[in-house]
Every structure is written in structure tokens, then in C-alpha cells.
Amino acid sequence: MAVNPMTMTILALVYIAITMVIGYIGYKKTKCSEDYLVAGRDSHPVVIALSYGATFISTSAIIGFGGQAANLGMSLIWLTVLNIGVGILLAFVLFGKRTREIGHRLSAVTFPDLMCKLYKSPVLQYIAGFIIVVSMPLYTAAILIGGARFIEPTLGIDYTTSLILFAVITAVYVVFGGLIAVMYTDAFQGTIMLVGMTVLLGLTLIAVGGVTAGCEALTNMAGLVPKALADQGMTGWTSMPALGSPIWFTVITTLVLGVGIGVLAQPQLVVRFMTAKDDKTLNRAILVGGPFILMMTGVAFTVGALSNVYFYNTTGKLAIDAAGGNVDTIIPLFINSAMPDLFVVIFMLTLLAAAMSTLSALYHAMGTALVCDLWGRGRECALSMKAHQFGIVIMMVLSTILAFLLPISIIARATAMFMGLCACAFLPSFAIGVYAKNPSTKAALYSMVSGAVVWFAWTAFFHAAEAKPLGICQAIFGKVTLLGAPWTAVDPIVIALPISMIVMIALQLQYGKEQSAEAAAA
Amino acid sequence: MILGIPDPQILLGYGLAIGFTLACIVYGLLNWNKGGNGNGS
Structure with a gap:
């Protein structure tokens, strides 16, 4: 990084201090189990929208999928279409309101608990809880690896220490403050992400000479598509891959459908609907959620594709070649090369915020699934705050161990795998259950x-x-x-x-x- | 070619992404005060 590491470290410490203060406010507001599990069912619409969006969008969505857009082109914008149309509009209007109302009526506190009460079947709670406890650590480990891999060069801390610090600092406010602390800090982190991505879009458009000039230049680069990609169906960065080609299948089935539909039945997102007091709160949250997601994935995919123009003009290379063949390093390299130092710092905080907001939600969802839905189902202890705190710590430790065992290249794959599994296992029964x-x-x-x-x-x-x-x-x-x-x-x-x-x-x-x-x- | 993008499918993607975002804003504004009945359905 071009910026002085000391400046980075000081800003990261200020960011962590603010996060901890907000987490402490959440802790002070947490008086009972319902506060800890569903934020007292009285969250503000902006907090719900930003928390939902910031949880949904992790570092891999910006770095991993942004890098994929640099490699495969603007066809990924169809994922943004689904992110907003399905992930926000459909999710909030069709499922959010029913989930909120049923969650209130049946006093459900977790996603498996909701399934159990909808179907009057404890077995479903066990199965849903089991799937969460077994599969979510994989996704959590991927977020931890992504965060640590980013912290290591940025703050100059070795990988092992970065990973442990990242895991423990995030766990502190989740363990003590429960869902109120998680959602408050999500809202703060979501705001940082919104600022970071807005500035990124503006500076990128300036760097490539504006929307039309930049896109035209990218269109004219179609002849430079590497032979390996052209053979698999890639036609350019501003056009769709050839219908039915291997790249078309990857873009449409794995990236667009897998992630776009997978969002509908993710336990950590469904539980946010149950934190709303009434439908009015959810209606207002939609107004914030749509633009937020557009500014996250829409910007990441556009900037990723346009980075080819910048790299070709300045180095004579495509983005993927400039990044040494590693898709995950294209966006960080572009930020470091094309952006002013001040923005490098803002973007560092944006990525840290994106990783922490997703990680905190996963800790909470896993810990509560372990205690409320598996170990403590039907027992009084299931609603004890101490038991849930213990559950979150156990799942945090397990995820951290898993992060050390998994290969680095697992980040984007694990994200898509978790979302796909959630959709296949939960979506039909969740959709029929609420209707x-x-x-x-x-x-x-x-x-x-x-x-x-x-x-x-x-x-x-x-x-x-x-x-x-x-x-x-x-x-x-x-x-x-x-x-x-x-x-x-x-x-x-x-x-x-x-x-x-x-x-x-x-x-x-x-x-x-x-x-x-x-x-x-x- | 509009805005330097030749493929209508890509343009449609951008159009829908922005269209859905506007739909979120309009929906939120039109229903700003609807459904404010506390815990009721």
C-alpha cells in the first residue's frame, strides 16, 4: 500500500474504537433474551436496511465478485438485478412482512425456531439448526480468511495474528451486545461502505474518462479477450457470454442464480425481518435497502469491468494480467494504482466494515442455532443470555480453527456454496410455511x-x-x-x-x- | 450502441438494476405510513 502504515493503523484503531462504543450502547440496551436474540423486535427501519445490506454484502462480494467482473465483464450486472429485485423487493415485500408477523405471533426467536413453530415440528428445528451449525462455519471461515488476508498487508500484521484478532474483536461485541449491538454496528459499517463505494464509482469514472468514453473503450477491447476465455464463450467485457457456453453457465447459474436466489433463505437475514416492530418499518427499510445494494454490487461489478480500461491505458495489460492472474487482487491493485492515498484509507475501512458486518451476523446466527435450536431446544436454558454467549464463543472458536485448515482460494467458492445450500434446503419450506x-x-x-x-x-x-x-x-x-x-x-x-x-x-x-x-x- | 455498450442484454441488466432500485424508493415512499399497527398482522 502506498499510504503510511502508521496512518492506516491509527484509522483502523479509531474505527474499531467507534465500533466498540456502538457495541457497548447495544450491550446497555440489551435487558432480556428477546433483546439479545431479535433486538427487542423494535429496530429502526434504517438500521434494519443497513444491517440487512451490510450482512448480505461481505468482502468477497466487493473484492471477489468485483474481480470476477474484471475478468468476465459486465454480464455480472444481472446479479445486481437479482440482488435488488429478489434480495430486497421480493424478500421484504413477499417474505419479510409475513415473517415479521408470524415471528411476533408465534414468538419465534431464530430461523429454525420459526420453522419449528410454523410446522409445529421440533424435528424441523433440529434439522435446520444442524444445517446451520454444520455449514455456516465454512462461510464464516471464508470471511475470516478474506479479512485476515486483507489486514495482513494493509496493517503489516502477520496472517495468524490478523485472523485471531479479527475473529476475537468481532466476537466481543456480538457476545456481549447480542443482536442489538450487531445491528447498530452493522448500520455504522454500512454507512462507511456506502461512502466508500460512492467515492470509488466517481473516481473510477473520472479515471476512464466518463461513462460513455469508458464503456466505449472497454467495448473496443473485445479483440483482446484471452484465447482461453474466448474459447469458453467470452465475447467481450460489455457483452454477454455466448449462450450455453461454459462461461455463460458459470455466470448465470453459479454467480447470478446461485447467489441471487440464495439470499432469500439465509437464516441470518431472515431473522432481521423479525426485528421490525411493524410492516411500516419494513416498508421504510425497502427505500434504503434498494439503493444500498445498487451502490454495493452494481458499483463493484461496473468498476471491476472498467478497471481493464485503466490498466490497458496505463500498463498495456488487461486487469487479470496486471494482477498476476489472481482475480482476488484485481480490485485492491486497482485501488492502490488508480486512487488517491486518502481513498485507499477509506476503501480499507470499507472492506473492514464489510467483513465485520457479515462476520458478526454469522457468529450470532450460529451461536443461537447451537444453543436455542440444538442443545437447548425446549429447555429453559435455551432462552438464557449466558447460554447464548457461550454458544457464540464455541462457534467462533470452531470457525477460527476451520479458517486455519481451509485453503485461501476457498473464499468465493465457500460463499456461493453456503448461499446455494441455504436456498436448496430452506427456501421451498420457508416460502410455503409462511404462506x-x-x-x-x-x-x-x-x-x-x-x-x-x-x-x-x-x-x-x-x-x-x-x-x-x-x-x-x-x-x-x-x-x-x-x-x-x-x-x-x-x-x-x-x-x-x-x-x-x-x-x-x-x-x-x-x-x-x-x-x-x-x-x-x- | 447506448452509453458505449453494444449488447442490449447488458443495457437491459443496468436498466433493470436501476429500475428495481427506483421501485424500492417508490414503494417505500408510497407505503411510508402504511402497516403501522404494532404487533398486529
């Missing part, structure tokens, strides 16, 4: 299990991007994947989610009436 008059327990159970199992099977045996590093298929069958192209590029969500949905709808039609007759007889 059906008599949701069938059997349907939810089979949908959840089939979604998770098919997702895992496709991940381990068919989707090359995961099957190869996992090595399960290789060990059992002696080959990387069971099928050849194009199936190796089709994301698990495209297969597992429709299956989970069909199972849910078919069994709901068969058993829903039976269940309603039983309920009437009782």
Missing part, C-alpha cells in the same frame, strides 16, 4: 432433506469447481466428476432447488389437506 394455511410437516421435512442431500451430491460428484478440490468423486469412482460438459459447469442450485421445490409442492398437495383435517378434528 400456506396448513403447511405440511412431512412436505417440509422431505423438501429440506432432499434439497440438502441433492445439493451435496451434485457438489461432490458433478460440479467440477467443488468436486475437484473435495476429491470425494475421485476417491470413490476414480474420476473428477461423474458426467462431462456442460453438466460440470451447472451449479448445484439449478438441480437441487427445483427438486426440493417439487418435493415440497407435491407433498404439500398430498398431505396439506390431511393435516388440515387432523387439525380441525383436534
Whole structure:
């Protein structure tokens, strides 16, 4: 980094101090378990919107997916379309209001608890809690690795210390302040992210000569698409990949659908709907949430693609070549090369804020799932604040250990995997559960299990991007994947989610009436 | 070619991203005071 490390360190310390003060205010406001678990069901609309957005957008969304846009072009803007259309509008209007109302009525405090009360089935709470406790540490570890890899060169702290400090500092305010502290600090961190990304867009457009000139220059670079990418269907940075090509499948199924739909059933986001006092709060939150997401992913993808123009004009290289072939370092390199020193500092804080806001939400969701939904279900201790604090610490330690065991290259992959699994396992049963008059327990159970199992099977045996590093298929069958192209590029969500949905709808039609007759007889 | 982008699918993507954002703002403004009934449904 070009900026003096001492300046960076001082600003990082000021940022952490402010975060801790806000966390302390959250701690002081936390009087009972309901405060700790669902922020007293009385959060401000701006806090809900910024907390939802900042939790949703992690460092990998900015650095990882921004780098992907530099490599694959502006086709990623379709992910922003889904992020806003599905992740905000559909999520808040269709699911948010029902979730809030049902959560209040049934006094649900976690996502698995909501599923249990919707379907009157403790088994569903155990299964949902189990899926969260097993899969969320993977996503958490990816966020920890991303944060530590960023802190290491920026503040000059070695990787191991960076990772432990990052894990512990974030855990402190989550453990003591619960969801109020998490959401307050999210709002502060979301504000920093909004400022950082707005400035980034403005300075990038100046660096490439404006919107039209920059995009025209990028269009004229189509002939420079590397042969390896052109052979796989890439046509340029301002055009979609060739329909049905391997890159088209990667962009549309993994990046756009996988992440765009996956957001709908993420436990740590669903619980934010239950923190709203009334529908008015959610209506107002939508007004803030939409523009916030546009300024996060929309800006990251646009800047990522346009960075090719800057690098080509200044170094004669494409962004990916300038970054030495590492997609994850394109955005940081662009910031360091093209932006003034002051902005490098602002962007450093933006990334730290993005990582901490997601990490804090995951700690809270995992810890409460462990205590409320698995270990303590049905017991008095499940609602004890001390028990939840203990649960968060356990999950924080497990995630940190996992972060040391996983390879660095897992960051973007683990993010997409977690979101895909959540959608396949939870989305159909969650959607039917909040809308059906008599949701069938059997349907939810089979949908959840089939979604998770098919997702895992496709991940381990068919989707090359995961099957190869996992090595399960290789060990059992002696080959990387069971099928050849194009199936190796089709994301698990495209297969597992429709299956989970069909199972849910078919069994709901068969058993829903039976269940309603039983309920009437009782 | 509009704004230097030749592919209508990319332009449509940007149009929808901005359109959905405006829809969020309009929805929020139109429903600013609706649904303020505390815990009720």
C-alpha cells in the first residue's frame, strides 16, 4: 500500500474504537433474551436496511465478485438485478412482512425456531439448526480468511495474528451486545461502505474518462479477450457470454442464480425481518435497502469491468494480467494504482466494515442455532443470555480453527456454496410455511432433506469447481466428476432447488389437506 | 450502441438494476405510513 502504515493503523484503531462504543450502547440496551436474540423486535427501519445490506454484502462480494467482473465483464450486472429485485423487493415485500408477523405471533426467536413453530415440528428445528451449525462455519471461515488476508498487508500484521484478532474483536461485541449491538454496528459499517463505494464509482469514472468514453473503450477491447476465455464463450467485457457456453453457465447459474436466489433463505437475514416492530418499518427499510445494494454490487461489478480500461491505458495489460492472474487482487491493485492515498484509507475501512458486518451476523446466527435450536431446544436454558454467549464463543472458536485448515482460494467458492445450500434446503419450506394455511410437516421435512442431500451430491460428484478440490468423486469412482460438459459447469442450485421445490409442492398437495383435517378434528 | 455498450442484454441488466432500485424508493415512499399497527398482522 502506498499510504503510511502508521496512518492506516491509527484509522483502523479509531474505527474499531467507534465500533466498540456502538457495541457497548447495544450491550446497555440489551435487558432480556428477546433483546439479545431479535433486538427487542423494535429496530429502526434504517438500521434494519443497513444491517440487512451490510450482512448480505461481505468482502468477497466487493473484492471477489468485483474481480470476477474484471475478468468476465459486465454480464455480472444481472446479479445486481437479482440482488435488488429478489434480495430486497421480493424478500421484504413477499417474505419479510409475513415473517415479521408470524415471528411476533408465534414468538419465534431464530430461523429454525420459526420453522419449528410454523410446522409445529421440533424435528424441523433440529434439522435446520444442524444445517446451520454444520455449514455456516465454512462461510464464516471464508470471511475470516478474506479479512485476515486483507489486514495482513494493509496493517503489516502477520496472517495468524490478523485472523485471531479479527475473529476475537468481532466476537466481543456480538457476545456481549447480542443482536442489538450487531445491528447498530452493522448500520455504522454500512454507512462507511456506502461512502466508500460512492467515492470509488466517481473516481473510477473520472479515471476512464466518463461513462460513455469508458464503456466505449472497454467495448473496443473485445479483440483482446484471452484465447482461453474466448474459447469458453467470452465475447467481450460489455457483452454477454455466448449462450450455453461454459462461461455463460458459470455466470448465470453459479454467480447470478446461485447467489441471487440464495439470499432469500439465509437464516441470518431472515431473522432481521423479525426485528421490525411493524410492516411500516419494513416498508421504510425497502427505500434504503434498494439503493444500498445498487451502490454495493452494481458499483463493484461496473468498476471491476472498467478497471481493464485503466490498466490497458496505463500498463498495456488487461486487469487479470496486471494482477498476476489472481482475480482476488484485481480490485485492491486497482485501488492502490488508480486512487488517491486518502481513498485507499477509506476503501480499507470499507472492506473492514464489510467483513465485520457479515462476520458478526454469522457468529450470532450460529451461536443461537447451537444453543436455542440444538442443545437447548425446549429447555429453559435455551432462552438464557449466558447460554447464548457461550454458544457464540464455541462457534467462533470452531470457525477460527476451520479458517486455519481451509485453503485461501476457498473464499468465493465457500460463499456461493453456503448461499446455494441455504436456498436448496430452506427456501421451498420457508416460502410455503409462511404462506400456506396448513403447511405440511412431512412436505417440509422431505423438501429440506432432499434439497440438502441433492445439493451435496451434485457438489461432490458433478460440479467440477467443488468436486475437484473435495476429491470425494475421485476417491470413490476414480474420476473428477461423474458426467462431462456442460453438466460440470451447472451449479448445484439449478438441480437441487427445483427438486426440493417439487418435493415440497407435491407433498404439500398430498398431505396439506390431511393435516388440515387432523387439525380441525383436534 | 447506448452509453458505449453494444449488447442490449447488458443495457437491459443496468436498466433493470436501476429500475428495481427506483421501485424500492417508490414503494417505500408510497407505503411510508402504511402497516403501522404494532404487533398486529
